[in-house]
Amino acid sequence: MIETPNKLLQAHECEALVITCMDFRFVAATYAFIRDELHIPTFDLFAIPGAAKGIAEKNQYVLHVPTLAKALHRIGSIILVNHERCGAYGISDPKQELEAHNRDLRKAKSILQNVFPDTPVQLFFAQIGDREVTYLAVE
Numbered sequence: 186m187i188e189t190p191n192k193l194l195q196a197h198e199c200e201a202l203v204i205t206c207m208d209f210r211f212v213a214a215t216y217a218f219i220r221d222e223l224h225i226p227t228f229d230l231f232a233i234p235g236a237a238k239g240i241a242e243k244n245q246y247v248l249h250v251p252t253l254a255k256a257l258h259r260i261g262s263i264i265l266v267n268h269e270r271c272g273a274y275g276i277s278d279p280k281q282e283l284e285a286h287n288r289d290l291r292k293a294k295s296i297l298q299n300v301f302p303d304t305p306v307q308l309f310f311a312q313i314g315d316r317e318v319t320y321l322a323v324e
């Protein structure tokens with residue numbers, strides 16, 4: 186049994202939709218980043234390989250999820266988190282990899298802002314350190 190506040194279980198709205206890679210190496214770190222550094226305690230979570238990649242490639246299922254989150258939970262913002270050494274990208278050169286992620290993150294933001302012009306979209310790229318993950322804001 187996992188104790189969960191009744192107030193949370195009765196809620197119908199949350200602050201954000203987080204779209205991140207499914208990669209298990211980042212699950213705990215990304216949750217902590219959203220909660221503790223962005224100060225967003227409630228969010229819908231959509232974890233898919235490559236995160237922004239599916240939106241940038243206009244995958245219809247992926248594009249449907251933000252619409253659902255908006256309709257069902259009235260999300261106030263969308264947060265996209267891509268990460269270094271992502272198998273969905275499979276790019277070994279770090280510079281080329283960063284360029285590909287930044288390109289897809291920005292393209293995804295543009296696509297989302299066309300559909301949801303009043304919903305802020307934040308972009309992050311998670312970099313792997315020796316013993317930590319650093320979340321860089323992408324403008």
Ligand SMILES: [Zn+2]
Nearest residue numbers: 206208271272
């Ligand atoms: Zn990944």
